[in-house]
Amino acid sequence: MGGDYAPSEAVKGVALYLNDDSKTCLIYCIGNEAEIQPLLDSCGIAADPRIKVVHAAQTIGYNEHPTKALKEKPESSIAVGFHLLATGKIHAFISAGNTGAMLVGAMYTIKSIEGVLRPTIPSLVPKLNGANGLLVDVGLNADCKPEQLNQFAILGSAYASNVLQIDNPKVALLNVGEEAEKGNLLCQATYPLLKENTAINFVGNIESRDLFKDKADVIVCDGFTGNIVLKMAESIYEIAAERQLENDSFLSRFHYENYGGTPILGIDKPVIIGHGISNDKAFSNMIIQAEQMIASAFCSKIKSLFKA
Amino acid sequence: MGGDYAPSEAVKGVALYLNDDSKTCLIYCIGNEAEIQPLLDSCGIAADPRIKVVHAAQTIGYNEHPTKALKEKPESSIAVGFHLLATGKIHAFISAGNTGAMLVGAMYTIKSIEGVLRPTIPSLVPKLNGANGLLVDVGLNADCKPEQLNQFAILGSAYASNVLQIDNPKVALLNVGEEAEKGNLLCQATYPLLKENTAINFVGNIESRDLFKDKADVIVCDGFTGNIVLKMAESIYEIAAERQLENDSFLSRFHYENYGGTPILGIDKPVIIGHGISNDKAFSNMIIQAEQMIASAFCSKIKSLFKA
Numbered sequence: 244m245g246g247d248y249a250p251s252e253a254v255k256g257v258a259l260y261l262n263d264d265s266k267t268c269l270i271y272c273i274g275n276e277a278e279i280q281p282l283l284d285s286c287g288i289a290a291d292p293r294i295k296v297v298h299a300a301q302t303i304g305y306n307e308h309p310t311k312a313l314k315e316k317p318e319s320s321i322a323v324g325f326h327l328l329a330t331g332k333i334h335a336f337i338s339a340g341n342t343g344a345m346l347v348g349a350m351y352t353i354k355s356i357e358g359v360l361r362p363t364i365p366s367l368v369p370k371l372n373g374a375n376g377l378l379v380d381v382g383l384n385a386d387c388k389p390e391q392l393n394q395f396a397i398l399g400s401a402y403a404s405n406v407l408q409i410d411n412p413k414v415a416l417l418n419v420g421e422e423a424e425k426g427n428l429l430c431q432a433t434y435p436l437l438k439e440n441t442a443i444n445f446v447g448n449i450e451s452r453d454l455f456k457d458k459a460d461v462i463v464c465d466g467f468t469g470n471i472v473l474k475m476a477e478s479i480y481e482i483a484a485e486r487q488l489e490n491d492s493f494l495s496r497f498h499y500e501n502y503g504g505t506p507i508l509g510i511d512k513p514v515i516i517g518h519g520i521s522n523d524k525a526f527s528n529m530i531i532q533a534e535q536m537i538a539s540a541f542c543s544k545i546k547s548l549f550k551a
Numbered sequence: 552m553g554g555d556y557a558p559s560e561a562v563k564g565v566a567l568y569l570n571d572d573s574k575t576c577l578i579y580c581i582g583n584e585a586e587i588q589p590l591l592d593s594c595g596i597a598a599d600p601r602i603k604v605v606h607a608a609q610t611i612g613y614n615e616h617p618t619k620a621l622k623e624k625p626e627s628s629i630a631v632g633f634h635l636l637a638t639g640k641i642h643a644f645i646s647a648g649n650t651g652a653m654l655v656g657a658m659y660t661i662k663s664i665e666g667v668l669r670p671t672i673p674s675l676v677p678k679l680n681g682a683n684g685l686l687v688d689v690g691l692n693a694d695c696k697p698e699q700l701n702q703f704a705i706l707g708s709a710y711a712s713n714v715l716q717i718d719n720p721k722v723a724l725l726n727v728g729e730e731a732e733k734g735n736l737l738c739q740a741t742y743p744l745l746k747e748n749t750a751i752n753f754v755g756n757i758e759s760r761d762l763f764k765d766k767a768d769v770i771v772c773d774g775f776t777g778n779i780v781l782k783m784a785e786s787i788y789e790i791a792a793e794r795q796l797e798n799d800s801f802l803s804r805f806h807y808e809n810y811g812g813t814p815i816l817g818i819d820k821p822v823i824i825g826h827g828i829s830n831d832k833a834f835s836n837m838i839i840q841a842e843q844m845i846a847s848a849f850c851s852k853i854k855s856l857f858k859a
Contacts, residue, residue, distance in 0.1 A: 371790065382727060385727065385734060385735035385736075386736050417779065419690060419693060419774075419775055419778040419779065426693060427694045428693075451780070451782040451783040452785055452786040453786070454783060455786065465735075466727075467727055467734065467735040467738075467776070468776060468779055470727040470759075471725065471727065471759040471776055471780065472779060474759040474760040475759040475760065475780060475783060475784075476783075478760040478762065478763065481760070482763065482801065486801060488796060488799065491794060493790065493794060494794075
């Protein structure tokens with residue numbers, strides 16, 4: 244029930260995903276059954292055995308206070324989803340609804356993996372060579388300590404290798420210069436931690452001018468900086484579209500629908516948060532993303548990485 | 552003698568500037584006279600009464616240590632330039648040479664204006680409506696305190712109104728959300744200072760997605776964030792050029808040559824630092840920029856703004 248075009252685009256996204264007959268996942272559609280059922284019908288997937296509708300009588304709006312809403316609306320699609328995930332009925336949970344409620348649910352119902360200081364959210368970065376990089380954190384942690392950035396590197400690297408299937412991903416620190424001693428105090432203190440970290444393939448500092456080149460696969464930064472970069476990249480797509488340049492093979496890749504959603508890294512189970520404006524393609528991509536997180540046993544791998 | 556194409560592009564830039572017969576500035580060309588004279592000849596400006604060649608026997612290279620080089624090479628074009636500026640022989644100094652040496656000279660030979668905690672460097676931001684905004688700081692101060700950001704707002708606003716001739720410039724804080732309480736600790740502490748600052752027209756927070764829109768004329772941030780934004784914008788131009796999109800009327804405005812150079816705000820006299828790759832157009836624009844700083848008595852206005 245989350246997203247500007249809910250539940251219609253979510254259902255269309257499920258239909259798009261199920262178009263591929265080789266898919267064997269069971270998709271739980273959580274929401275108002277009376278609204279969902281006719282949509283499944285019109286998409287021609289009402290009888291698909293890979294779909295199960297779970298009724299949720301309540302909805303959390305965009306402007307509701309996350310913690311309060313989750314507590315007061317146990318029948319909302321988000322609360323029901325987290326309950327199903329926590330009790331092992333489903334293996335991953337996706338929503339384009341209230342982002343705050345998704346984060347609160349992830350932190351308090353699913354919880355962080357032991358040893359993880361703070362979970363983090365990454366974003367894909369389209370590279371000029373056609374591949375994707377990963378920028379982490381893009382907004383969950385505005386102020387960071389060096390130890391957190393070092394953990395984001397581990398989490399991002401594990402996501403890149405397991406979900407994006409990048410072999411031995413190159414990890415870099417986003418900085419204002421390439422030399423080790425460059426940057427603000429946070430970067431100066433983080434660099435040696437990354438350099439000594441044997442769990443990652445650290446390649447040094449990267450400047451934002453090289454963000455779209457092939458210098459790194461995983462780019463680490465604090466959530467304030469990452470959010471500034473992410474939203475600037477989004478505006479580039481928007482500007483390109485206004486100027487009829489959105490079909491350029493590189494600029495078109497800045498369109499949010501290609502990314503699916505944002506996984507929360509460092510929590511116990513796969514949770515993916517979609518953009519409020521998610522369309523069918525975005526929903527379908529989020530399901531594929533969740534599938535890859537499940538198939539690669541991503542969360543178990545993170546657990547073993549953080550085992551003392 | 553500074554810049555990748557020195558002194559040829561600098562001389563060509565002077566010629567370009569002097570093409571306009573209404574210009575009455577006297578241009579001191581500081582450098583190796585034996586190299587400069589033939590270039591003035593070939594540009595047809597050797598006899599122009601608005602040119603004066605000042606011989607400087609030494610040159611500071613790109614990789615030299617700034618403080619050491621300035622001390623050991625008093626006959627370098629940068630050292631001579633700062634000497635002429637400090638002693639009042641010239642009213643503004645421009646160079647595309649060693650950036651570190653330019654900054655050291657500005658700080659120690661010219662000095663900060665009393666009351667200015669830290670000088671700052673801004674960059675022009677092309678806006679979609681054709682106008683230019685100003686982003687400040689873009690790299691001089693990686694770590695900032697709220698009081699510094701508040702001063703950058705005053706310095707940037709004064710530059711926007713006096714040099715860019717923007718009436719009552721709108722000042723905004725670069726942040727990850729529009730609400731007052733958003734952001735990292737620095738932004739949260741800076742917001743109330745900007746709000747209470749009667750010397751500026753504060754319009755609130757601005758997200759990076761709105762950087763190129765008309766929401767603000769002066770956008771304030773710490774130098775780490777500003778440098779990340781600046782270099783990302785530069786890479787957009789570079790990518791656009793590679794993809795034959797550089798003639799797009801908006802994207803073309805990201806080309807450095809249109810900006811001229813970066814003034815250092817908060818010091819006693821006008822100093823402009825050019826990009827190492829500065830061409831004739833960039834040099835000509837830097838002279839125009841210096842002319843506007845002199846004509847508007849920019850530094851005197853800053854002095855009176857910071858008078859206790």
